[in-house]
Amino acid sequence: MKLDEMGQVKIAPEVISLIASMAASEVSGVADLTAGFTGDMLEKVGVKSPSKGIKVQLGENEVLIDVYLIVEYGVVIPEVAKEVQKKVKLSVETMTGINVTQVNVHVQGINFQKEPKEDMKK
Amino acid sequence: MKNFTKFFLCIYIIVVIALALFLAIAPFYSVAKNILLLLVNRLDFYTSVFCFFIVVVNGIILINILKREKFRLGVSKYTSEGELIISNDAIKSLILKSLKDIKGLKDVKILLKTDKDKLNILIKALVYPDHNIPNLVLEVQRSVKRYLESIAEIPVGEVKVMVDEIASSTKFKVE
Numbered sequence: 001m002k003l004d005e006m007g008q009v010k011i012a013p014e015v016i017s018l019i020a021s022m023a024a025s026e027v028s029g030v031a032d033l034t035a036g037f038t039g040d041m042l043e044k045v046g047v048k049s050p051s052k053g054i055k056v057q058l059g060e061n062e063v064l065i066d067v068y069l070i071v072e073y074g075v076v077i078p079e080v081a082k083e084v085q086k087k088v089k090l091s092v093e094t095m096t097g098i099n100v101t102q103v104n105v106h107v108q109g110i111n112f113q114k115e116p117k118e119d120m121k122k
Numbered sequence: 123m124k125n126f127t128k129f130f131l132c133i134y135i136i137v138v139i140a141l142a143l144f145l146a147i148a149p150f151y152s153v154a155k156n157i158l159l160l161l162v163n164r165l166d167f168y169t170s171v172f173c174f175f176i177v178v179v180n181g182i183i184l185i186n187i188l189k190r191e192k193f194r195l196g197v198s199k200y201t202s203e204g205e206l207i208i209s210n211d212a213i214k215s216l217i218l219k220s221l222k223d224i225k226g227l228k229d230v231k232i233l234l235k236t237d238k239d240k241l242n243i244l245i246k247a248l249v250y251p252d253h254n255i256p257n258l259v260l261e262v263q264r265s266v267k268r269y270l271e272s273i274a275e276i277p278v279g280e281v282k283v284m285v286d287e288i289a290s291s292t293k294f295k296v297e
Contacts, residue, residue, distance in 0.1 A: 076274075078274070085203035102203070105206045107209060108209050108211065109215060
């Protein structure tokens with residue numbers, strides 16, 4: 001929530017989730033974001049959440065973001081995680097102006113089906 | 123959550139929904155109300171058994187949910203931007219992948235234990251005969267340690283390998 005001369009600007013947590021989700025998905029080495037058991041069940045019955053795998057804890061003018069993801073096989077996990085943290089922080093801060101205090105990355109699994117891109121291979 | 127538990131949970135939810143619907147319509151339909159009153163008047167040993175079953179099912183589901191939360195923890199590292207948590211599921215997948223190309227291993231079970239700042243691994247292995255076990259174990263230990271440290275940057279402490287059994291492709295009959 002921000003105050004200016006014209007009034008208040010409120011940004012819903014869902015918007016921040018969506019921005020974070022899109023930013024995290026774009027990182028090379030991220031196979032998918034995980035929705036958890038409930039999310040998976042909902043997805044099976046056709047209810048898709050565009051901001052799956054993102055948990056947002058919104059404060060006064062700061063936000064803490066948790067990202068739950070699956071990485072591609074063969075990538076260096078800490079490097080991918082660092083890239084996700086940077087990109088999510090940058091995207092959310094640029095688009096909303098809210099200070100991102102932490103971006104916690106939870107690697108829930110490895111995707112073995114697709115071969116990782118050459119530049120991410122070690 | 124295991125498939126068995128998921129199935130169990132689905133059945134349980136369906137039963138609870140059916141019971142709730144039945145109770146919801148009971149005041150407005152005399153047939154449903156009569157059935158309910160008949161059931162209440164005939165409370166007996168089987169009712170107790172049914173209720174006990176419900177308690178047990180609740181217990182199983184609760185234990186599984188708590189187990190899952192514990193299981194999800196995994197290994198965590200702190201960076202300047204936040205925390206990185208690699209789940210035990212992901213670590214086990216990496217270990218299995220690193221062992222895939224080692225000849226002589228038929229099956230493995232992996233147990234993880236986090237120490238203060240290192241990850242200790244216990245691998246229970248089922249090995250094929252005609253393989254030098256000490257060499258095989260050494261190869262397993264080196265492969266797992268090297269792979270985890272390079273891919274996940276997780277400091278690995280001990281890699282214990284327990285050869286549980288020798289897989290035999292032929293069975294001999296003693297006459």
